[in-house]
Amino acid sequence: MIPVSRPLAQYSAHRKEIRAAVLRVLESGRYILGDEVHQFEGEFAGFSGCKHCIGVANGTEALMLALMGCGVGSGDEVITVSHTAVGTVAAIELAGGVPVFVDIDPQTRCMDARLIEDKISSRTKAVLPVHIYGQPAPMEQICDVARRYKLLVIEDCAQACGAEIRGGRVGTFGEAAAVSFYPTKNMGAIGDGGAVLTSNPEIARRVQWLREYGWEERHVSKIPGINSRLDELQAAILRVKLPFLGHDNARRRMIAQKYTEVIQGTAILPPAEVPETLHAMHLYVVECADRISLREFLQTRGIATAVHYPFAVHQQAAYKERIRGSESLPETEALYDRILTLPLYPELSRGDVQRICSALKTWCEQH
Template sequence: MKVARYNYAHQLGADIEPLIADLRAMLVGGRYELTAEVKQFEAELAQFLGARFVRGVNTGTDALVVALRALGIGPGDEVITQANTFNATVGAITLVGAEPVLVDVDPETFLIDKKQLSDAIGPRTRVLMPVHLYGKPTPMAEIVALAEAHGLFVIEDAAQAIGARIEGQSVATFGHFGCFSFHPSKNLSAAGDGGAVVARNAELDEALRRQRELGQVGQNNHVVVGFNTKLDALQARILSWKLPRLEQWNDHRRKAAGWYRERLAGLPLSFQARAEGETHAYHLFQVRMRERDALLAHLRARDIDVVIRYPTPIHLQPAFAGKGWREGQFPVAEQLARELLCLPIRPDIGIDEIDYVADCVCEFFGKTARR
């Protein structure tokens, strides 16, 4: 058996003719930029999230960049985030000229360590940027309260967590801005790149819109220096096609995660801790164990598409060599980089596939599968 990580045919559905017809009409009709399709997707996503202000942008990275710029963040400002995130979080902070300040993460949840976050706040701190990593929502109440107490902004990096909720409230709606990615790997994916930003209020939304659209307030009237990073109209149509099934897909991901947890219980490995009241989007299903690299090879040899997210933590990436970070500075992030392995999880993964993966993991440990 072969267990894949993605199945795009499933995401598009059996009959894609109506979608193709729409895309054809858009192509020949020249409906490319900030069209009705973009506005429609923004409205649908806002409804899905229970948000009022959503803007589509070109990528999840750009979503973070324009959110930072809309808050006026730049040189001299510090933004605090976590050492185990994807490169783009810290890249975005650096791209606007601000200084990223890293903190370590909790060894059970793999999310930002709140005590260290609080301790890292200094006179130049302007933004707290937690990441809802692997689809698990970061508890936001304390972070929002901390930001309020210090007069700081909050930007949620929700790139991996569309559909994740805390007590029913969607991620990306707690902070001043929340950012999503529709990269093909994500739970809701475009046929290429895409992203979106949720704003807390109309004023922030307008500041964001200007950053997205060359600082314009009407044709030929550029009031600030902005980027040009709009969600492509064809991608918006594709995202609208998929969005109605996202909730069902995330439900299936949660079910699949439960199957893995059941079948792998008792083995010398652990999982990302769960919390009361959270709705995990299970963008990734992580197992943590000492002999990670040997298990990776064992599963790949059995046609299981496992992957490491992420093998090198931010502070050890060559891109940030100038920041003065050193090995050993964020020990939990470093240990997780050595010990985490993503097992395949898809909205259509079958129980037979989960059984096969679990059997192969059990085989690795010399145990019989528990079924």
């Protein structure tokens, strides 16, 4: 069976270097916030185009700390989307904020910037766009609305390491951004991890305090904080992988293009090619009215699929009927009956790519 993602393949591709990095950490005797984390933070900031990177325990806490670092707190409304992983909304509430939903643009599947203004209230503090699946959200339009209403912009880049808008990396458009290093991500750890990106030194300093009990100096808390630290082992592993991220993303896009060439103009709708953006292709998500048939057919051909996600956030029991904006998300709700994720990772062999393309072509010819 060809899986949707395969983190083991990335480890295998860099086995020697990863083992050496792990051994280096083990023999250093320093396992928390040491040189590996420090070096990785500098390297990843450079890659991302931001001045500061703060390594933390996971992507959800990265987003929570980014919000807190920007000053979002109790009762502050944060405008975001329901078409996202639950972690986006969980992070807003963990920071003390109140999520408010706007609908998506069906082409990008990201936040529709035209709808933000209607949801702004006297309590609105920030806008949180999600670069879903690796497709950049329309940051110029979003930031324009935010500037007019003096709102903060915090980007959810969990799925979009390396994605670009007009040559500028996502994560550089707002006050701060959050990244996830979950193992299946384009930039995946062997375990959990995350980071906050910002070019604002005050936000960076506050997030550094917040990730470790609010310490300004060791054992002295300046502000209330939490324990959310990227560990040395994961930082060392991520340092091995970072130089290959650009190449791996390009390989993802090449495979995605092969899929698109097969299904273009058929009953399967490929991801849109949005002008002036560079998709990170974390996930290749198609739309199909006969999703069940397509999924069952691919299963018989030894090809796994997934649904990202089975339900929008506002449709889930924990959030249903309690978040403002949930009643007006027609594009989001229409999408959830149609989406299907195909296998996509840079280590997919040429033979597996051909096998997937052949299966897609056969199904399309029958429908």
